[in-house]
Amino acid sequence: MPPTPFRTRAAVLAGRTASAASRLTGRGEGLVVGGKVILKVSPGAMRDLAGDRVAALVSATNGKTSTTRLLATAVGQTGPVVTQETGANMTDGVLSALAYGHPRGQAVLEVDEAYLPLILPDTRPRALLLGNLTRDQLDRMNEVAMVARKWRTMLESCPERTTVVANCDDPIVTWAARSAPRVLWVSAGQNWTADASVCLECGGLLRFGGVEGWRCTSCGQQRPEPAWRFQIDDGRFTAVGPDRRRFDLSDLALPGWFNAANATLALAAATDVLGLDARTSVQRMATVTAVSGRYEVRTIGALDVRLLLAKNPASWSELLTVMPPAPAPVIITINANDADGRDPSWLWDVPFEKLRGRTVIATGDRRRDLAVRLLHAGVDHVVIEDPYAPGVELPASARDLEVIDCAATYTAFHGLRTRADARTDPQTRRRKVRRAATRVVS
Amino acid sequence: MPSANSEQVTIVSIYPALLGTYGDAGNVLALRHRAALHGLEARIIEVAAGEPIPAQGDLYVLGGGEDSAQTAAARGISADGNLASAAAGGAAVLAICAGYQLLGEYFPDATGQPATGLGMIDIRTDRLPRRAVGELAAESLIPGLPRLTGYENHGGATHLGAEVQPLARVLAGVGNGDGTEGAVAGHILGTYLHGPGLARNPALADLLLGWCIGRELEPIEEPDVEALREERLRTVLGEAWNRPA
Ligand SMILES: [Zn+2]
Numbered sequence: 001m002p003p004t005p006f007r008t009r010a011a012v013l014a015g016r017t018a019s020a021a022s023r024l025t026g027r028g029e030g031l032v033v034g035g036k037v038i039l040k041v042s043p044g045a046m047r048d049l050a051g052d053r054v055a056a057l058v059s060a061t062n063g064k065t066s067t068t069r070l071l072a073t074a075v076g077q078t079g080p081v082v083t084q085e086t087g088a089n090m091t092d093g094v095l096s097a098l099a100y101g102h103p104r105g106q107a108v109l110e111v112d113e114a115y116l117p118l119i120l121p122d123t124r125p126r127a128l129l130l131g132n133l134t135r136d137q138l139d140r141m142n143e144v145a146m147v148a149r150k151w152r153t154m155l156e157s158c159p160e161r162t163t164v165v166a167n168c169d170d171p172i173v174t175w176a177a178r179s180a181p182r183v184l185w186v187s188a189g190q191n192w193t194a195d196a197s198v199c200l201e202c203g204g205l206l207r208f209g210g211v212e213g214w215r216c217t218s219c220g221q222q223r224p225e226p227a228w229r230f231q232i233d234d235g236r237f238t239a240v241g242p243d244r245r246r247f248d249l250s251d252l253a254l255p256g257w258f259n260a261a262n263a264t265l266a267l268a269a270a271t272d273v274l275g276l277d278a279r280t281s282v283q284r285m286a287t288v289t290a291v292s293g294r295y296e297v298r299t300i301g302a303l304d305v306r307l308l309l310a311k312n313p314a315s316w317s318e319l320l321t322v323m324p325p326a327p328a329p330v331i332i333t334i335n336a337n338d339a340d341g342r343d344p345s346w347l348w349d350v351p352f353e354k355l356r357g358r359t360v361i362a363t364g365d366r367r368r369d370l371a372v373r374l375l376h377a378g379v380d381h382v383v384i385e386d387p388y389a390p391g392v393e394l395p396a397s398a399r400d401l402e403v404i405d406c407a408a409t410y411t412a413f414h415g416l417r418t419r420a421d422a423r424t425d426p427q428t429r430r431r432k433v434r435r436a437a438t439r440v441v442s
Numbered sequence: 443m444p445s446a447n448s449e450q451v452t453i454v455s456i457y458p459a460l461l462g463t464y465g466d467a468g469n470v471l472a473l474r475h476r477a478a479l480h481g482l483e484a485r486i487i488e489v490a491a492g493e494p495i496p497a498q499g500d501l502y503v504l505g506g507g508e509d510s511a512q513t514a515a516a517r518g519i520s521a522d523g524n525l526a527s528a529a530a531g532g533a534a535v536l537a538i539c540a541g542y543q544l545l546g547e548y549f550p551d552a553t554g555q556p557a558t559g560l561g562m563i564d565i566r567t568d569r570l571p572r573r574a575v576g577e578l579a580a581e582s583l584i585p586g587l588p589r590l591t592g593y594e595n596h597g598g599a600t601h602l603g604a605e606v607q608p609l610a611r612v613l614a615g616v617g618n619g620d621g622t623e624g625a626v627a628g629h630i631l632g633t634y635l636h637g638p639g640l641a642r643n644p645a646l647a648d649l650l651l652g653w654c655i656g657r658e659l660e661p662i663e664e665p666d667v668e669a670l671r672e673e674r675l676r677t678v679l680g681e682a683w684n685r686p687a
Contacts, residue, residue, distance in 0.1 A: 135463065143508055145510060193459070194459055194462070195463075197459040197460050197491060198511055198514050203510060203513070203514055204514075205491045205492050342575075342576070343464070343575075343593045343636070345464050345468070345593060347468075348465035348466075348468030348471070348641070349462070349465055349467060368666070368669050368670040369670060371666040371669070371670070372641055372642075372666050372667055373468070375475075375664065375666045375667070376471045376472060376475050376641065377471075383666075383669075
């Protein structure tokens with residue numbers, strides 16, 4: 001690797017100082033401040049810091065943090081890896097990870113969908129993993145088709161060394177990825193089809209189903225033939241490679257079919273693009289237990305809580321499948337701040353009917369919207385402003401649980417993590433995480 | 443429990459995957475829920491895009507959607523023809539946001555050019571100078587209907603012709619863009635209220651169900667819903683949330 005230009009080295013130093021100052025004065029995310037300072041001092045810093053060492057970028061509406069963590073762990077078999085620890089995935093977060101991570105480490109980075117076109121040309125990854133595009137927070141005008149068009153244009157001038165690893169079960173991702181010169185198609189599943197009813201090629205209607213996946217009823221566009229497939233056989237999660245080699249993914253510590261599907265995407269990239277050993281990659285991925293606090297068990301007030309994060313209807317639908325079966329009660333926390341989306345109407349697109357047979361503790365700023373949704377879903381519920389407050393009255397079944405699941409929107413999740421941080425002793429936490437993991441059903 | 447002699451209402455949900463982007467699928471759940479409270483039997487028919495729309499519905503429901511979905515929906519419904527003839531025969535129609543716009547003469551497509559609507563009601567939609575996003579509160583102009591609450595998210599300015607009445611007068615938010623909100627023509631009701639609109643305004647659901655069976659339904663209040671209504675109206679109207687404006 002050529003030496004980093006002086007200007008960028010100076011910029012990194014300045015960024016480090018600013019970021020430390022920001023942390024010291026408690027003004028929050030030091031990384032973001034650091035990144036801004038670096039770019040100000042050296043506008044070419046991203047290209048300088050990336051060099052040729054970016055192994056992979058990962059983008060998607062859902063699952064990018066988990067996929068990134070899984071792939072980074074697999075890539076770790078060859079040496080040090082640079083990746084975000086905090087999920088900061090816009091320009092500043094990517095830049096900070098490159099600036100402050102191991103100077104010779106290979107980089108595996110998650111990138112926000114909207115920022116990807118800005119970051120791809122300067123980072124020139126060997127693999128670009130594209131998972132799915134579904135609606136996120138609507139009131140940000142983040143229309144799915146608009147992002148797809150930007151991706152498609154971006155991939156028309158895709159860096160020469162980059163292979164796109166794309167989920168071909170998502171018609172929107174497929175449409176965008178088709179403009180790239182080198183694509184490795186992975187059938188990584190997509191249960192959520194509500195945002196992909198119209199063909200982006202011709203405006204015709206898409207049909208889903210069958211072994212061939214989806215196809216357009218007007219122009220005939222259809223799912224490309226995948227090199228890798230994610231399968232569920234008799235309840236076991238399996239990745240099947242191009243040579244029909246099968247890899248059992250049922251032993252992943254991360255719960256749910258969607259994490260096994262994320263692992264399939266990561267495995268395809270690790271094996272066929274980065275040239276890593278497949279078995280070793282699977283073994284390493286199985287050790288990932290929590291991702292930026294997701295799936296961790298924390299003590300909050302009198303309760304031990306497994307923290308679950310969901311950000312949009314597609315990820316909520318998936319999350320409901322990892323909760324323990326009825327009648328175990330669960331806590332659901334709904335906020336509607338900017339980062340959650342200001343309009344919680346999406347609650348009506350989530351199949352909360354699946355929670356019938358148990359009591360849901362509805363909390364968060366928008367607990368009343370949730371209560372009305374649960375009323376219409378026929379799910380028993382209680383509305384409690386703060387279920388962790390001392391002396392608060394909870395359903396008896398909630399007190400009896402060793403660990404209760406709490407699913408939360410973005411700002412609610414981070415609020416709970418902050419609240420828990422101060423108290424939980426790490427040893428108890430590790431023990432409980434193991435116990436919680438063993439009672440997961442899929 | 444529906445019995446053999448209970449009144450039945452057939453509700454047709456038109457293209458829920460295309461027109462349901464803003465949680466509007468909840469309107470059908472709300473109709474079913476309110477029907478059950480009133481002892482009516484609701485039969486729900488979901489029509490996927492590309493499938494024929496049944497002619498025998500009592501109430502047709504159209505939700506909101508993104509621009510490309512709206513244009514695709516308008517094409518499909520217009521080619522099918524059954525919605526217009528059912529409405530002409532007296533069936534009720536609830537249309538939200540993009541669904542509301544496409545009932546009219548024209549609406550803006552993804553590029554801002556006017557696209558031909560179904561021409562079922564006397565409205566025309568072009569673009570607002572600025573997209574309307576946020577809480578919407580409005581005083582109903584239908585006698586006996588309580589204050590309306592919802593969330594709006596649209597870029598359309600809807601102009602009402604002589605043959606339709608506005609649904610409500612805006613207290614907070616944008617609505618049609620001229621101080622009015624929504625439109626009513628016979629048993630066709632269009633509105634910008636998401637949230638979904640019928641879950642947040644059960645009286646509106648009861649009004650539609652009443653049109654279907656030909657009699658007014660008694661008001662029934664549910665604490666969860668009343669608590670949400672109060673909270674939402676308070677956020678935009680403050681202490682005066684339930685006082686006449
Ligand atoms: Zn097509």
